[in-house]
Amino acid sequence: MSRPRLVRLPEHIVEIVSDAGEGAQKAAIAFAQLCAKAGNGLWTVEIIPSEIQPPPHTTASASGNRIRLAERSRVTNAGNLANVVLAFNEMALLSRLEAGSLADDVLVLIDDQWATHDNEQYRLSYRDVLDRFRSRGATIVEIPMEHETLRHIEEAERGKNMFAVGLLCALYSKDLNVLQGVIRGIFETKTREVIEAAVKLAGAGYQYGVTHLEQRFEVQAFPTDVSKVAMNGNTALALGAVSAGFELCSMYPITPATSASHALSEIFEDFGGFVHQAEDEIAAIGVAIGASYAGKTALTITSGPGMALKTEFQGLAVMTETPLVIIDVQRGGPSTGLPTKIEQSDLLHAIYGAPGDAPKVVMAPSTIEECFYILSVARKIAEEFRMLVIVLSDANLATGQQVFDRPDVSDTPRRPPLDLSPAPPGALPYDWDPTTGLSQRLIPGQPDGMGVTTTLNHDRDGKACYDAERNQRGHTMRSRKLAALQKTLNAPSVHGAPEGDLLLVGWGSTRGAIEEAVDMARDQGLSVSSLNMQFLSPLPPGLHEIFAGFSQIITVELNYSDDWEDPLITKDNRRYGQLAWMLRAATLLDIDCYAKVPGRPYMPVELFDEIKRLLGDQQGIESPAKTLLATGE
Amino acid sequence: MSTLAELCVIESGAVEAHSLDDYESEKPRWCKGCGDHGVLASLQRVLRKNNLEPENVVSVSGIGCSSRLPHYLNTYGFHGIHGRALPIATGVRLSRPELPVVVIMGDGDCFSIGGNHWLHAIRYNINAVVLVLDNEVYALTKMQVSPTTPDGWKTKTTPRGTYLQPMNPLSIVMGMTNVSFLAQTATWLPAHLDETIEKAWDHHGLSFVRILQRCPVFMPKAFGDGGLNFPVVFLEHEDGIPVHPLLLKRGETQAHNHCDINEAQRVAVNVDPAPMGLLYQDPDVPAYEEIRWNRQDRPDHQTFIQRLDAALDRYTVS
Numbered sequence: 001m002s003r004p005r006l007v008r009l010p011e012h013i014v015e016i017v018s019d020a021g022e023g024a025q026k027a028a029i030a031f032a033q034l035c036a037k038a039g040n041g042l043w044t045v046e047i048i049p050s051e052i053q054p055p056p057h058t059t060a061s062a063s064g065n066r067i068r069l070a071e072r073s074r075v076t077n078a079g080n081l082a083n084v085v086l087a088f089n090e091m092a093l094l095s096r097l098e099a100g101s102l103a104d105d106v107l108v109l110i111d112d113q114w115a116t117h118d119n120e121q122y123r124l125s126y127r128d129v130l131d132r133f134r135s136r137g138a139t140i141v142e143i144p145m146e147h148e149t150l151r152h153i154e155e156a157e158r159g160k161n162m163f164a165v166g167l168l169c170a171l172y173s174k175d176l177n178v179l180q181g182v183i184r185g186i187f188e189t190k191t192r193e194v195i196e197a198a199v200k201l202a203g204a205g206y207q208y209g210v211t212h213l214e215q216r217f218e219v220q221a222f223p224t225d226v227s228k229v230a231m232n233g234n235t236a237l238a239l240g241a242v243s244a245g246f247e248l249c250s251m252y253p254i255t256p257a258t259s260a261s262h263a264l265s266e267i268f269e270d271f272g273g274f275v276h277q278a279e280d281e282i283a284a285i286g287v288a289i290g291a292s293y294a295g296k297t298a299l300t301i302t303s304g305p306g307m308a309l310k311t312e313f314q315g316l317a318v319m320t321e322t323p324l325v326i327i328d329v330q331r332g333g334p335s336t337g338l339p340t341k342i343e344q345s346d347l348l349h350a351i352y353g354a355p356g357d358a359p360k361v362v363m364a365p366s367t368i369e370e371c372f373y374i375l376s377v378a379r380k381i382a383e384e385f386r387m388l389v390i391v392l393s394d395a396n397l398a399t400g401q402q403v404f405d406r407p408d409v410s411d412t413p414r415r416p417p418l419d420l421s422p423a424p425p426g427a428l429p430y431d432w433d434p435t436t437g438l439s440q441r442l443i444p445g446q447p448d449g450m451g452v453t454t455t456l457n458h459d460r461d462g463k464a465c466y467d468a469e470r471n472q473r474g475h476t477m478r479s480r481k482l483a484a485l486q487k488t489l490n491a492p493s494v495h496g497a498p499e500g501d502l503l504l505v506g507w508g509s510t511r512g513a514i515e516e517a518v519d520m521a522r523d524q525g526l527s528v529s530s531l532n533m534q535f536l537s538p539l540p541p542g543l544h545e546i547f548a549g550f551s552q553i554i555t556v557e558l559n560y561s562d563d564w565e566d567p568l569i570t571k572d573n574r575r576y577g578q579l580a581w582m583l584r585a586a587t588l589l590d591i592d593c594y595a596k597v598p599g600r601p602y603m604p605v606e607l608f609d610e611i612k613r614l615l616g617d618q619q620g621i622e623s624p625a626k627t628l629l630a631t632g633e
Numbered sequence: 634m635s636t637l638a639e640l641c642v643i644e645s646g647a648v649e650a651h652s653l654d655d656y657e658s659e660k661p662r663w664c665k666g667c668g669d670h671g672v673l674a675s676l677q678r679v680l681r682k683n684n685l686e687p688e689n690v691v692s693v694s695g696i697g698c699s700s701r702l703p704h705y706l707n708t709y710g711f712h713g714i715h716g717r718a719l720p721i722a723t724g725v726r727l728s729r730p731e732l733p734v735v736v737i738m739g740d741g742d743c744f745s746i747g748g749n750h751w752l753h754a755i756r757y758n759i760n761a762v763v764l765v766l767d768n769e770v771y772a773l774t775k776m777q778v779s780p781t782t783p784d785g786w787k788t789k790t791t792p793r794g795t796y797l798q799p800m801n802p803l804s805i806v807m808g809m810t811n812v813s814f815l816a817q818t819a820t821w822l823p824a825h826l827d828e829t830i831e832k833a834w835d836h837h838g839l840s841f842v843r844i845l846q847r848c849p850v851f852m853p854k855a856f857g858d859g860g861l862n863f864p865v866v867f868l869e870h871e872d873g874i875p876v877h878p879l880l881l882k883r884g885e886t887q888a889h890n891h892c893d894i895n896e897a898q899r900v901a902v903n904v905d906p907a908p909m910g911l912l913y914q915d916p917d918v919p920a921y922e923e924i925r926w927n928r929q930d931r932p933d934h935q936t937f938i939q940r941l942d943a944a945l946d947r948y949t950v951s
Contacts, residue, residue: 028746038951231948239944248728267944272931279753316714406949409941414934438714444709444732447688450704452710
């Protein structure tokens with residue numbers, strides 16, 4: 001065989017897919033760690049079936065990961081169409097085509113056992129799917145994965161994934177020794193026999209790749225002195241909660257939020273904390289509120305359906321001014337919707353979803369790194385302002401992995417003991433500052449501070465009252481805190497020039513894709529900038545001034561809006577994306593939206609095409625994507 | 634001559650003794666003749682008897698007539714939302730196990746909208762006194778059927794009579810894993826009520842007490858005209874709730890071993906006559922908050938930071 005061609009690339013996207021349970025996830029984790037250790041920047045996305053044991057060898061069973069690796073150390077999103085896919089069977093491969101994830105000229109590495117399989121149906125479908133890929137321009141490399149794996153172990157499904165990761169190690173010209181170290185780490189808790197088999201299979205995959213692959217890639221990495229971590233957003237939230245000094249997390253299992261509680265459960269007791277799994281979503285927030293009322297720092301973690309169940313207690317937290325942080329890891333809705341997939345549809349629910357007027361703080365991290373830091377801010381606001389703070393993460397941040405600078409936790413503030421000194425004479429439970437609405441919290445155990453915390457309307461003395469004047473005052477004071485907080489915020493900074501033809505406004509995890517699309521467009525001379533909003537309630541200051549610099553403004557969100565082209569839709573009945581809805585109301589500007597519900601993150605290239613469309617197809621501007629979104633044909 | 638320790642006890646006892654006034658807050662606004670007044674008084678007496686500082690006690694309630702009780706008790710109080718007193722109380726106990734907690738709920742509050750929390754609270758067995766003031770009707774919302782409304786009774790949502798047999802909360806409690814204390818009493822038996830609440834207070838674990846009480850406005854005929862013609866049987870045991878001789882004209886006594894769960898379960902399913910007294914007690918069931926606290930480490934600040942660093946090490950790639 002001739003010497004393989006080595007192609008140097010600034011970045012590449014590879015997807016690894018198998019049937020659920022065959023271990024593509026683990027292979028991907030190992031490969032991602034290998035790249036991260038080498039110094040590549042990366043972002044990964046989990047490909048998760050909705051069922052635990054879906055029927056095997058079907059598109060519904062596809063499970064795995066997308067890995068975007070790059071020369072640069074910071075990658076902020078999952079990128080565009082995948083360049084390489086390694087599939088354990090043709091249905092898993094097909095599922096990625098149906099998801100619109102793959103480039104036409106994708107390089108397919110696939111287990112060839114199906115070509116000669118006893119099951120005729122598999123043989124036929126294998127041939128059909130590969131033909132379909134070839135006709136689109138894909139390069140197919142058939143690999144005897146099953147056969148090669150069986151040379152080393154008796155049950156192929158217990159090690160094929162390690163053969164696969166060895167193969168990728170060769171494909172991307174990575175160091176096998178580093179990979180084998182990574183594998184030892186991943187299987188740390190397993191028996192020596194299992195570890196050695198995994199290491200051997202990775203070596204076999206590597207050797208096969210080095211010997212047989214005609215084309216190999218190199219995405220160069222530049223190691224730095226800065227220590228880096230790689231983790232998903234839910235782990236970052238969990239570690240961030242510990243670092244922020246939370247003492248109790250009360251939760252009920254719900255996808256895709258639960259893994260944050262898993263990560264927290266593993267370590268929280270070592271830090272003087274509890275994870276309490278309550279009997280239901282309602283009890284979960286109730287226990288957190290009880291703990292916070294008693295003076296501890298508490299949070300609850302949930303997703304959309306759980307948010308709905310928690311709304312009455314959210315109103316209670318607002319009315320009683322009990323500090324509380326809720327993390328909502330958003331998923332597709334309404335109702336059970338798309339449990340494992342991304343959507344940003346809980347924004348209006350988070351802000352308005354409680355009976356009565358219930359002002360709350362709503363914030364959204366835009367990267368996995370921010371998931372680590374945001375809880376310190378959320379806690380501080382919750383306690384200083386005696387408010388409910390809702391942190392809107394999403395399924396993209398939750399299960400994706402990012403490499404970022406290792407947080408320095410050496411100056412984590414000391415958690416002060418509860419102040420149980422006697423309440424000052426005449427202390428009132430709601431001694432509202434008339435300008436800011438802020439008041440000092442009294443904590444059970446403080447002498448002379450006794451009183452009832454009621455969910456009924458109450459005045460400064462905490463006693464229930466029903467008259468117009470005191471009802472108005474209670475509302476005003478609770479609302480005033482939002483204005484007081486808003487006065488402490490900085491205006492968000494514009495990505496790109498502060499003035500131009502078009503401004504894209506986003507929130508949460510779409511930030512990476514939006515900024516990348518803006519950079520692509522600016523490189524081609526288009527006058528476009530973007531803005532990410534971390535605070536959604538209160539809206540940050542300076543929006544009017546920023547918006548005044550642009551002739552056109554649209555929001556980019558992963559939630560539903562009616563399309564102008566849809567039947568019956570007019571300017572009188574069109575429903576806008578949720579941030580657009582809010583910004584239109586707040587600014588009286590005709591702000592449009594690019595708001596869809598694909599159940600996956602936006603690709604920078606589709607946002608680039610939208611920018612191009614909005615700015616009028618100017619001559620000489622070419623879309624970097626030949627195919628935008630293949631839709632399964 | 635007294636020892637120093639004895640002196641200190643006498644001294645502190647003398648200084649810290651409280652009067653009932655110390656536990657009084659707003660003047661209660663319950664209807665005249667409502668049994669809630671009696672429960673409040675009984676609770677105040679038990680706080681005084683235990684010489685508790687008002688600031689160290691937390692009363693938690695849901696929504697309903699009885700749930701106004703924290704407003705009238707001079708302790709820290711939390712008047713929450715319908716059915717959800719127990720989760721709040723669980724949060725308080727989990728985070729501040731040094732604070733005694735009393736939970737006050739009504740029958741609709743606990744047995745209906747809060748049913749799930751009720752079942753699980755018994756299993757958690759937090760160390761708290763849980764009183765359900767059962768008047769067999771939704772009174773604050775003006776007379777709708779409750780889970781314990783007697784069969785055939787007319788309410789505003791069952792104007793032609795209820796359709797179902799009432800729920801028996803005692804048998805449900807006795808069916809739950811980790812049940813550690815169950816008693817039943819009535820507000821028309823004030824001495825028995827006092828003794829029962831005292832017994833509940835002294836129990837380590839979740840003391841569940843169902844208190845029967847007539848609503849004089851919406852259900853004046855309930856419980857045989859407020860106890861006058863209501864068949865009861867007093868459970869008798871040397872460590873149970875004492876049965877005062879005066880009570881004997883209300884019903885007979887029955888020997889009952891409240892340490893025997895099978896016997897307690899048999900008694901709990903009987904509703905006519907209604908068993909009054911201590912049905913079950915097991916002081917050895919561990920309390921949830923203690924299980925959790927015992928497993929929790931409380932590192933000093935430096936160790937905290939070292940551990941946080943070690944947690945980050947797991948995710949460090951370079």
